[in-house]
Amino acid sequence: MSEESVSSRAVPYHCPYCGETDLWPHEPTGWECRGCRRAFKVELLGLTRRPSSASSTHPTANEEGGAS
Numbered sequence: 001m002s003e004e005s006v007s008s009r010a011v012p013y014h015c016p017y018c019g020e021t022d023l024w025p026h027e028p029t030g031w032e033c034r035g036c037r038r039a040f041k042v043e044l045l046g047l048t049r050r051p052s053s054a055s056s057t058h059p060t061a062n063e064e065g066g067a068s
Contacts, residue, residue: 018033
């Protein structure tokens with residue numbers, strides 16, 4: 001992978017506010033939605049810890065009544 005193909009700008013495919021796909025770069029790290037005229041940026045805050053299987057707070061599909 002060359003340095004030219006690596007970008008520091010994450011590319012969103014839809015506006016998080018209206019769902020429009022007409023997005024344009026806005027300033028160095030932001031995006032502009034031409035549909036709702038909002039400007040936003042996509043930023044990674046970090047990684048979350050994976051809960052241990054014994055202390056998981058999220059129900060599984062089987063516990064919610066779905067198939068396993």
